[in-house]
Amino acid sequence: MIATDQNLIKSTNHEGDVLDLIPLLKRTSSPGIQYITGPNNITPAIRLTDSQRVVILPDAVSAKAQRFLRENIDITFLATLKQEIGDSGSILSLSTGINRILEIESSGRRNEVRFYYTHDQKIQIETFPYKLADNHWHKLALSLSATDLTLFVDCEQIYRRVILTLDTNFKADKISLFLGQRNREYAHFRGALQDVKIVTKSHGYLIQCPHQDTSCPTCAQHQHLQKMYEKMQSDIQDLNKKLLQAEERLLKVEQSPCHYCIYNDTMKKEGERWSPNKCTVCICKNTSVICKHRDCSVVDCRNPVYRDCCKPASDNCCIMDNNEYYNPGEKFQKSNCFYCACDNASIVCNQTSCPELNCSKDSRIYIDGECCPICNGTNFCALDHNCHVNATCVNLTTRYICQCKSGFHGNGTHCKGVTVDCSPNKEDEKPCHVNAVCTQIGHTYRCKCKDGYRGNGRWCQPVCESECKNGGRCIAPNKCECRYGYVGKYCENDINECKLGIDACQGQSECVNIPGWYYCRCKQGYDSSWHQHSMYGLQCADLNECLGEGDGHTCHPSTKCYNTDGSYECRCKYKDDCSHGCIFEGYYHENNSRWISEIDVCSDCSCKRGVVKCHQRECDCSKRKINYSCCPHCAEKRSCPHQEHSLExxxxxxxVYECQTCECLSGEVDCWPLECPKLMCSDVVKMSGDCCPRCIDDDPCHENDQYSVINAGLIPSLCRYHGRKYRHNDHWNLHGDKCTTCKCKRGHICCSFNQTCTALERSP
Known part of the structure; x- marks a missing residue:
């Protein structure tokens, strides 16, 4: 068990740093920014109004905030705020260009607090349902400890989540820290901010709420304690191992007699050897010192001459200190710079003579293994070389080398000509890539990628000026091949299969489009015991509203409910003596009456013979009386710029943008996570560009043959499009779009951008 003693916890809780952001702003007069007095009279507060403002911290502050994130796993974001009702805006954001890296946002439209962060270079989002935009002051704290994320509002813990690991090794060149907006253009916060801080210590929210409970360690503290415990365990194991080894060595000493020798008042260990002089070797053996004369090597000289320890015999041969011997007149090299000869038992040595140098001593270089120095910058090739005529002499710092010229091979002193040309080899393989130009140069060739390609010539890759999006790939210069579900020159547009009528929803289901895909949802009055989009709606079964399934029935108590396919009927219990009115939302409504739902003011409801039907109100902007909350697009208000494209x-x-549903209201954009269908299958795939995962067997456009095994015989093999029938594997162009090719695949229409299309290039 890991210890959680408070003293140990406190020992792991460093003091940390606090980055108080508002005082670090450059205090200049700017439209949309006003310094005010907040709940804390000691610290400054700002009111943010105009959407044209830019509240950005100095680069040094942004760099420090990034360092906080890199170096700490316990970090807390604090803010005291007062947000206008209905406003949606960013409280704090680290962004590069239009891309956010980390952001805390409050949406007054959907009453949510959102935390955006990056994991594996992809944006992630955690959404906390809570209403901050009520024009009242609130204390907000978002505390992150490793992967444990906790939201505090007004000193109360509201939510606690486990998230993915944050990316902290930011690769962007220019990262800016904003207050009250995501970047220079978007998510402007309307209201007031005070005490916006980044805190790097455990329980950082205590700065805001000092009386909060801290009896439990944070996730980071827990990890630190766990590492300490694991290190203690490892240290104990190492100590046990060393203790056991010491005991074994001690036991051996105790079991063996203690033998040693004393020589000249010095203790020698058993078996130890030493030489008191050049000619004597001693050894300690069984407590006794045994010394003997050093052995002399046997030489086969006719009259050898011994030196040092060995007695002289004759004055004919020579023997060195290392017992090497030489015959009279024999020459040898004693070292790199000395040449010697044996002369009547005497060794005569002469030093190698070096040529004079015309450079100063400071400019001379001494080469390891060479006797004579050289001048720095010596042209060895000009002095002398033995390079082949078809080789090039190359000067190095201390020598030269020979390199065979292009079209020849060898060691440089011998070079043999070879012939390599641009024609295919014996295996019919060309030396250059198919998208490279081969140029013959003498006995060899050169490969260079064609315009629009990059590489080394043997391998060339096409270049697209703009990145192919949503899983598309660049297959030719400025030509993208889009995967199924996307079209456009750079695969930037989602195919709306529902709108184009190329979906395969069957039975009692309707098509719902999402980026890169669609799914089939059971119609009202139907449901599926399996996930709704499975088998493209073939599993949608009738709900028995009379038994309370779905939303139940609205029959008057004087009638009896009878289930029908997709609906129900209300029949009189006793002949015609009954009411054909409806009981809905706790109220009685007359037969054939119409009204607006009290729960959903944008729904028009009607009662017909006990059955209530509700539908979203149609928006006719030409009418005088319009409910703008239901039909906001009818209001003549400011438009919103798209986050990335030049669109209003x-x-x-x-x-839909970055897997979020975005809405423009009064010139401001609010986005929330795209709602994905619930999956109940084991084989799930999520391709590049997809916002939602999908079941492999639900996607016949996927290259997995599992679909044909599971759904074979359930989905018709023919495809119908614009009044025509197509067989499996038939191809055709999408109606009105020559650049999109469709394919019939087991009764399903799969469309993708045609990479060979030139219609875009011809269009004005």
Whole structure:
């Protein structure tokens, strides 16, 4: 068990650093920024109004915030805020260009607090349902300890989540820290901010709420304690191992007699050897010192001459100190710079003579293994060389080398010509890539990638000026091949299979489009015991509202409910003596009456013979009386710029961006996570560009043959499009779009951008 003693916890809780952001702002007069007095009279507060403002911290502050994230696993973001009702805006953001790296956002439209972060270079989001935009002051704390994320509001813990690991090795060149906005253009916060801080210590929220409970360690403290415990365990194991080894050595000493020798008042160990002089060798053996004369090597000289320890015999041969011997007149090299000869038992040595140098001593270089120095910058090739005529002499710092010229091979002193040309070899393989130009140069060739390609010539890759998006790949210069579900020159547009009528939803289901894909949802009055989009709606079964399934029934108590396919009927219990009105939301409604739902003011409801039907109100912007909350696009208000493309989104318009549903209201954009269908299958795939995972067997456009095994015989093999029938593997162009090719695949229409299309290039 890991210890959680408070003293140990406190020992792991460093003091940490606090980055108080508002005082670090450059205090200049700027539209949309006003310094005010907040709940804390000691620290400054700012009111943010105009959306044209830019509240950005100095680069040094941004760099320090990034360092905080890199070096700490316990970090807390604090803010005291007062947000206008209905406003959606960023409280704090680390961004590069239009891309956010880390952001805390409050949405007054959906009453959510959102935490954006990056994991594996992809944006992630945690959404906390909570209403901050109520025009009242609140204390907000978002505490991150390793992967444990906790939200505090007004000193109360509201949510606690486990998230993925944050990316802290930021690769972007320019990262800016913003207050009250995501970047220079988007997510402007309207309201007031005070005490916006980044704290790097455990329980950092105590700065804001000092009376909060800290009896439990944070996740980071827990990890630190666990590492300490594991280190203690490892240290104990090492100590036990060393103790056991010491005991074994001690036991051997105790079991063996203690033998040693004393020589000249010095203790010698058993078996130890030493030489008191050049000619004597001694050894300690069984407590006794045994010394003897050093052995002399046997030489086969006719009259050898011994030196040092060995007695002289004759004055004919020579023997060195290392017992090497030489015959009279024999020459040898004693070292790199000395040449010697045996002369009547005497060794005569002469030093190698070096040529004079015309450079100063400071400019001379001494080469390891050479006797004579050289001048720095010596042209060895000009002095002398033995390079082949088809080789090039190359000067190095201390010598020269020979390299065979292009078209020849060898060691440089011998070079043999070879012939390599641009024609295919014996295996019919060309030396250069198919998208490279081969140029013959003498006996060899050179490969160079064609325009629009990059590489070394043997391998060339096409270049697209803009990145192919959503899983598309660049297959030719500025030509992208899009995977199924996307079209456009750079695969930037999602195919709306539902709108184009190329979905395969069957039975009692309807098509719902999502980026890169679609799914089939059971119609009202139907449901599926399996996940709704499985088998493309073939599993949608009737709900028995009379038994309370679905939303139940609305029959008057004087009638009896009878289930029908997709609906139900209310019949009189006693002949015609009954009411055909409806009981809905706790109220009685007359037969054939119409009203607006009290729960959903944008729903028009009607009662017909006991059955209530509700549908979203149609928006006719030409009418005088319009409920703008239900039809926001009818209001003549400011539009919103798209986050990335040069598009203006009208007031009330919704779109999908970065796997979020975005909405423009009064010139401001609010985005929330895209709702994905619930999956109940084991084989799930999520391809590049997809926002939601999908079941492999639900996607016949996927290259997995599992679909044909599972759904064979359930989905018709013919495809119908614009009044025509197509067989399996038939191809055709999408109606009105020559650049999109569709394919019939087991009764399903799969469309993708045609990489050979030139219609875009011809269009004005």
């Amino acid at each position: 989104m009208s007031h009330g318009q919704k779109w």
